[in-house]
Amino acid sequence: MASRSLRSVGAGFRADGVVPSSLRRMAQTISNERGRGPVSGTAVGKRGKRKPFLIDFYSTAVGKKYVMAVTGIIGIGFVIGHMVGNLKAYLGVIDHQGSRAYDIDVYGEYLRELLVPILPHGYFLWIMRIGLIAAVLLHIHAAYSLTILNRKARPVKYQSSRDYQVANFASRSMRWTGIIVVLFLFWHLADLTWGWFNPGFEHGAVYRNLDASLSRVPVAVLYIVANIALGIHLFHGTWSLFQSIGWNNPRFNQWRKGLATGVATLIVVGNVSFPIMTLAGVIEYDASVPSVQEVSE
Amino acid sequence: MSQHLKNITLKIWRQVGPSDRGRFESYLVPEISDEASFLEMLDLLNEQLISEGKEAVVFDHDCREGICGTCSLMIDGQAHGPQKGTATCQLHMRKFESNDTIVIEPWRASAFPIIKDLMVDRAPLDRIVEAGGFITAETGGAPDANLIPIPKPVADASMDAAECIGCGACVAACPNGAANLFTGAKMAHLNLLPQGQAERFQRAEAMVETMDEHFGSCTNHGECEAACPKSISIDVIALLNADYLKAKFKNRKNLSRI
Numbered sequence: 145m146a147s148r149s150l151r152s153v154g155a156g157f158r159a160d161g162v163v164p165s166s167l168r169r170m171a172q173t174i175s176n177e178r179g180r181g182p183v184s185g186t187a188v189g190k191r192g193k194r195k196p197f198l199i200d201f202y203s204t205a206v207g208k209k210y211v212m213a214v215t216g217i218i219g220i221g222f223v224i225g226h227m228v229g230n231l232k233a234y235l236g237v238i239d240h241q242g243s244r245a246y247d248i249d250v251y252g253e254y255l256r257e258l259l260v261p262i263l264p265h266g267y268f269l270w271i272m273r274i275g276l277i278a279a280v281l282l283h284i285h286a287a288y289s290l291t292i293l294n295r296k297a298r299p300v301k302y303q304s305s306r307d308y309q310v311a312n313f314a315s316r317s318m319r320w321t322g323i324i325v326v327l328f329l330f331w332h333l334a335d336l337t338w339g340w341f342n343p344g345f346e347h348g349a350v351y352r353n354l355d356a357s358l359s360r361v362p363v364a365v366l367y368i369v370a371n372i373a374l375g376i377h378l379f380h381g382t383w384s385l386f387q388s389i390g391w392n393n394p395r396f397n398q399w400r401k402g403l404a405t406g407v408a409t410l411i412v413v414g415n416v417s418f419p420i421m422t423l424a425g426v427i428e429y430d431a432s433v434p435s436v437q438e439v440s441e
Numbered sequence: 442m443s444q445h446l447k448n449i450t451l452k453i454w455r456q457v458g459p460s461d462r463g464r465f466e467s468y469l470v471p472e473i474s475d476e477a478s479f480l481e482m483l484d485l486l487n488e489q490l491i492s493e494g495k496e497a498v499v500f501d502h503d504c505r506e507g508i509c510g511t512c513s514l515m516i517d518g519q520a521h522g523p524q525k526g527t528a529t530c531q532l533h534m535r536k537f538e539s540n541d542t543i544v545i546e547p548w549r550a551s552a553f554p555i556i557k558d559l560m561v562d563r564a565p566l567d568r569i570v571e572a573g574g575f576i577t578a579e580t581g582g583a584p585d586a587n588l589i590p591i592p593k594p595v596a597d598a599s600m601d602a603a604e605c606i607g608c609g610a611c612v613a614a615c616p617n618g619a620a621n622l623f624t625g626a627k628m629a630h631l632n633l634l635p636q637g638q639a640e641r642f643q644r645a646e647a648m649v650e651t652m653d654e655h656f657g658s659c660t661n662h663g664e665c666e667a668a669c670p671k672s673i674s675i676d677v678i679a680l681l682n683a684d685y686l687k688a689k690f691k692n693r694k695n696l697s698r699i
């Protein structure tokens with residue numbers, strides 16, 4: 145890249161003093177080094193067989209940012225829905241088909257029943273899971289490849305310290321907060337979905353498992369730290385996605401920072417409350433409450 | 442009343458040529474008027490270096506009134522120095538104080554190879570403009586200025602974008618070495634106007650994809666806007682993104698007609 149650019153400058157700038165061949169052409173001709181003819185209003189369209197739209201679009205940096213923004217919105221939607229669903233833990237025990245049951249256990253069972261007469265039991269939950277997995281993988285792939293691109297765009301760093309004006313901690317730590325969130329995601333699934341790290345794990349006994357996990361202080365701390373990282377990620381992400389998608393309306397721009405603060409605060413306050421309230425004893429499992437499975441049988 | 446600053450230390454990046462590793466060298470400016478511009482201060486340093494038989498510090502400059510976009514310089518970690526909304530040539534020594542140490546570095550980006558000392562080659566910005574920074578117009582006598590009515594807010598928005606002097610401070614300031622503010626400004630300038638509509642979507646696709654070949658990717662830090670000597674808003678980046686997506690659809694559709 146460097147040598148290509150150098151060739152289009154005046155000969156006097158060349159350290160070796162050689163007049164490059166491209167300069168012997170007229171000053172106004174367009175460098176033809178990429179095999180592209182002179183650009184005119186009609187000559188920019190690409191010839192030959194085109195790649196499918198999404199692949200073509202995703203191959204550019206701007207396209208990847210669109211994908212990051214859209215998958216980010218899916219992520220935000222999930223995270224908010226997930227947090228609101230978990231608030232059911234605070235509703236404690238309810239009456240379920242004439243027996244006592246934890247509300248959040250009933251809710252967990254309901255998620256598997258979504259769209260049930262249309263789809264078999266558990267299918268819709270799997271459709272959502274596959275969608276979320278795809279979104280996370282695309283988000284990570286785009287983040288990774290853009291990070292590589294950005295490294296290449298400045299291989300030699302500034303040798304003196306930068307004095308950033310508006311870039312903030314959130315915007316500058318996106319890669320780190322993102323990695324923390326994904327590592328946490330693995331732990332979280334292994335803990336509360338697969339039950340590997342959960343003492344006495346019982347499938348479907350959501351309230352029991354939650355209490356068993358979050359009563360451990362190190363685990364509670366992990367949940368708090370990871371959710372603060374998620375909040376920081378979403379603080380920049382929620383603001384940034386409007387730019388990436390090109391949603392720029394002078395009338396609403398002033399709301400973007402407020403929305404970002406709101407989303408980040410909502411997520412952090414909601415999610416951090418669970419470990420704190422478990423340690424405080426507000427969320428406390430009572431073994432005399434039968435599990436939803438027992439009730440249904 | 443002009444005053445004099447004393448004992449300014451300059452740490453300047455010296456690099457013999459593109460393949461030299463380069464290093465900082467320190468120079469002492471014993472006394473300088475606060476009315477001197479930053480570049481005049483460098484001129485005086487160079488006079489002194491030449492009189493001592495040493496090599497002058499190479500830096501870019503031309504109009505020295507903030508309109509040509511030739512001057513550059515990373516001054517104390519900020520593109521175009523500590524003064525907002527101005528180019529390096531408009532910076533004056535009154536922004537500094539006696540006994541200050543001022544660090545001066547060239548723009549750094551793989552698209553901007555260092556030619557010598559503080560001078561970089563910004564030709565990739567020209568590649569972007571070549572790709573779409575033009576309109577088709579009739580030749581012959583100049584048309585009347587009011588031939589095509591343009592709503593005032595539209596004309597203003599376009600003029601705000603057209604203020605871009607192509608200095609590359611946005612790339613220099615961007616932690617990712619992205620040129621989205623430059624490209625967005627050049628696109629918005631034409632895409633907002635009726636005269637720019639014929640090539641609008643070809644322009645969007647061609648300019649963005651040319652940008653992609655040379656520069657990094659925007660992560661919406663906003664450092665470019667803060668560094669821009671014309672304070673061009675990152676709104677033009679949102680417009681770039683919106684027009685690029687539209688262009689990908691429309692150009693495909695148009696190509697499938699032929």
Ligand code: HEM
Pocket residue numbers: 209212213214215216217218219220223283284287315318319321322323325326377378380381382384385386388389659660661662
């Ligand atoms: C390995 C995991 C992750 C990594 C490495 C990662 C990394 C990134 C990076 C580098 C950006 C671009 C930052 C920028 O434009 O300044 C970003 C944007 C974003 N991320 Fe993540 N992220 C991860 C996980 C997540 C998760 C789980 C969510 C949602 C809950 C999320 C939501 C967002 C949003 C909404 C954006 C804004 C998109 C945009 O700028 O247009 N990310 N992420």
Ligand code: FES
Pocket residue numbers: 501502503504505506507508509510511512528529530531606
């Ligand atoms: S020298 Fe022309 S803009 Fe600074």
